Amino acid sequence: MSTVSSMGGTTKRKKAHRGITDKQLKYLFLMPCIALLVFLILYPLIWSAYLSFTDYRAVQGRFRLFPGLVKEKPGIKVIKPNTVGFKNYKDVLRNEYIWKHYRTTGKFVIFSVLIQSIIGLGLALLFNREFKGKGIITTLILAPMMLSPVVVGMFWRYMLEPNWGVIDYALNTFFGLPRIEWLAHEKTALFGIIIADTWMWSPFMFLFCLAGVSAIPKYLYEAAEVNKASGWFRFSHITFPLMWPLMMIAMIFRTMDAFKLFDIGWGMTQGGPGFSSQTVSMLLYRDAFLSSKTGVSCAFAYILLILIVALSNIYIKYLLKARAR
Amino acid sequence: MDRKIRRKRKKGIKVAGKVIIFIVIAIVFVAYVFPIFWMGVTSLKTKVQIFDPVPKIFFKPTINNYKTFIGTAEGGEVGAGRAGAATSFIAAMGRSILMTTSVTLLSLLLGTMAAYVLSRYNMPGKDDLLFAILSTRMLPPIVVLVPISLLFTNIGLKDTYIGFLLLYTMFNMAFSVWIMKSFFDDVPFSFEEAAMCDGYTRFRAFLKVVLPMVKPGLAATAIFCGILVWNEFLFAIVIGTRKWVFMPPTIFTMSYGAEGIIWGVLASSSLIYIIPVLVFVYLVRKNLLRGITFGVIRG
Numbered sequence: 001m002s003t004v005s006s007m008g009g010t011t012k013r014k015k016a017h018r019g020i021t022d023k024q025l026k027y028l029f030l031m032p033c034i035a036l037l038v039f040l041i042l043y044p045l046i047w048s049a050y051l052s053f054t055d056y057r058a059v060q061g062r063f064r065l066f067p068g069l070v071k072e073k074p075g076i077k078v079i080k081p082n083t084v085g086f087k088n089y090k091d092v093l094r095n096e097y098i099w100k101h102y103r104t105t106g107k108f109v110i111f112s113v114l115i116q117s118i119i120g121l122g123l124a125l126l127f128n129r130e131f132k133g134k135g136i137i138t139t140l141i142l143a144p145m146m147l148s149p150v151v152v153g154m155f156w157r158y159m160l161e162p163n164w165g166v167i168d169y170a171l172n173t174f175f176g177l178p179r180i181e182w183l184a185h186e187k188t189a190l191f192g193i194i195i196a197d198t199w200m201w202s203p204f205m206f207l208f209c210l211a212g213v214s215a216i217p218k219y220l221y222e223a224a225e226v227n228k229a230s231g232w233f234r235f236s237h238i239t240f241p242l243m244w245p246l247m248m249i250a251m252i253f254r255t256m257d258a259f260k261l262f263d264i265g266w267g268m269t270q271g272g273p274g275f276s277s278q279t280v281s282m283l284l285y286r287d288a289f290l291s292s293k294t295g296v297s298c299a300f301a302y303i304l305l306i307l308i309v310a311l312s313n314i315y316i317k318y319l320l321k322a323r324a325r
Numbered sequence: 326m327d328r329k330i331r332r333k334r335k336k337g338i339k340v341a342g343k344v345i346i347f348i349v350i351a352i353v354f355v356a357y358v359f360p361i362f363w364m365g366v367t368s369l370k371t372k373v374q375i376f377d378p379v380p381k382i383f384f385k386p387t388i389n390n391y392k393t394f395i396g397t398a399e400g401g402e403v404g405a406g407r408a409g410a411a412t413s414f415i416a417a418m419g420r421s422i423l424m425t426t427s428v429t430l431l432s433l434l435l436g437t438m439a440a441y442v443l444s445r446y447n448m449p450g451k452d453d454l455l456f457a458i459l460s461t462r463m464l465p466p467i468v469v470l471v472p473i474s475l476l477f478t479n480i481g482l483k484d485t486y487i488g489f490l491l492l493y494t495m496f497n498m499a500f501s502v503w504i505m506k507s508f509f510d511d512v513p514f515s516f517e518e519a520a521m522c523d524g525y526t527r528f529r530a531f532l533k534v535v536l537p538m539v540k541p542g543l544a545a546t547a548i549f550c551g552i553l554v555w556n557e558f559l560f561a562i563v564i565g566t567r568k569w570v571f572m573p574p575t576i577f578t579m580s581y582g583a584e585g586i587i588w589g590v591l592a593s594s595s596l597i598y599i600i601p602v603l604v605f606v607y608l609v610r611k612n613l614l615r616g617i618t619f620g621v622i623r624g
Contacts, residue, residue: 032439036435036494040473041457041469044475127350140354140358142606146605147556148599151573154591156360163378169380204617207613260466280465285559288471289563294471294475301467301472304468309464316456316460
């Protein structure tokens with residue numbers, strides 16, 4: 001290549017294309033990514049689409065989409081499951097037990113996102129000023145959301161213990177509240193998870209809100225000051241409307257995330273007591289891997305998938321709109 | 326006179342407001358940092374101190390918990406007789422480190438390549454591909470995990486290094502492609518044009534001109550991917566059943582003793598486990614917003 005620069009214009013062009021052509025580079029660079037998508041998302045989904053119409057259970061033996069394609073090793077049982085039509089889908093949709101899990105998940109999503117938004121907004125307004133050590137304090141507050149959710153869940157389980165947990169101790173000693181067995185009662189278990197989730201994810205809302213608040217041009221406030229606008233007026237007419245788009249994105253993000261809650265809940269209650277704090281993700285995990293109702297879980301997973309794809313379409317459209325601005 | 330007093334009063338209110346805000350910020354800070362601090366405190370307590378109904382901050386610390394899970398305590402009162410689990414902690418840590426590094430490198434490589442093409446070329450179906458990549462992150466992982474687990478069992482990838490490598494790389498793709506694309510989008514195309522006028526091939530222009538300009542992006546992407554893999558729990562318990570058991574499931578099972586959870590071991594092992602994450606979060610703090618929004622918002 002070192003000789004290239006000394007050559008004339010046209011030969012330079014030709015030489016430049018000798019290594020990899022533009023087109024080759026394009027496909028070469030994109031191929032691995034597409035291959036992984038097809039192999040790990042598309043192919044398994046087609047497979048489970050078929051299985052969702054059968055009565056297959058993973059413990060019975062293996063299932064081959066193309067029998068005879070590979071030589072079977074001895075000791076591996078290959079079965080052909082019976083097709084049952086839409087029975088699995090009907091079962092999942094009619095099951096009152098599963099609907100209860102949707103309600104639990106919905107409750108969790110609404111409460112956690114709402115609480116986190118309020119806290120995040122409040123913190124952003126509080127931190128929208130200069131003070132010593134702002135950078136390090138902000139970073140430390142943001143740290144929880146990067147921790148492992150299952151470890152966070154387990155540790156909060158310890159902190160929420162009624163007898164030796166530090167939260168109940170503080171509430172009892174400083175505020176005289178009775179000690180609550182957060183995770184042992186059907187009514188409070190979900191709320192216990194919401195507390196841990198809020199500790200972990202309100203920094204996320206805070207980060208978005210802070211970015212929104214600090215992007216507001218200062219001259220708007222100066223103008224408001226000239227007109228002697230009240231603090232509430234400034235908030236409701238300048239701060240909030242201008243940060244709302246960003247906050248909305250954060251809320252959609254959190255909604256999608258809260259919907260698939262698994263780790264924190266699994267670390268804290270594993271869905272208990274009873275199934276009072278079990279979300280759909282946990283139920284699906286139990287059905288698919290602990291009781292290996294494979295065919296039914298495939299149908300269940302597909303119903304969830306359709307729901308989420310619909311939701312995330314709205315979400316991605318909003319994201320792109322926000323990016324376009 | 327009157328005016329002077331009013332001015333003084335105004336100043337007083339201002340100072341009082343500042344003090345109140347300072348106190349509130351301090352309370353907020355303590356509320357968020359306390360659980361991590363408490364984890365550290367708990368990890369240094371004995372079993373008796375942990376079960377004390379009056380939790381104490383000042384006590385005689387012991388490193389017994391650490392010894393227990395690392396496997397050197399002999400006849401320690403916590404988690405005694407769980408030497409198997411204890412020795413496997415170090416092994417799990419090794420596996421976690423190995424997997425995190427390999428997945429990070431691979432997804433950085435593949436993600437950067439794909440992101441460059443998606444940032445620079447126009448082609449049919451480009452937006453659909455970007456959506457498809459992003460949607461892998463939007464789905465609840467359990468939904469695709471059911472078929473993936475079946476597939477892995479069938480083709481013998483379950484509980485193997487390659488299986489995990491491919492799986493985690495796939496699920497990091499959304500992050501690496503979208504964040505890297507946002508960084509590439511920030512580099513004007515004229516840089517490559519200039520380089521290509523100087524006789525560089527497209528590939529060389531990418532390698533020598535564009536890539537050095539997105540170094541901060543590479544670092545941020547690497548850290549985000551790394552943290553994701555390090556923290557992953559669900560895939561780890563479903564796919565890694567015997568051989569490839571990583572740290573989160575190990576901490577989860579190790580902390581369950583005969584008589585309930587051994588909190589001291591949980592706290593000490595968790596602390597060791599989260600310290601690298603805290604360090605990396607500090608390193609990536611400038612790009613935190615960009616990272617968690619898949620590069621959509623450049624905070």
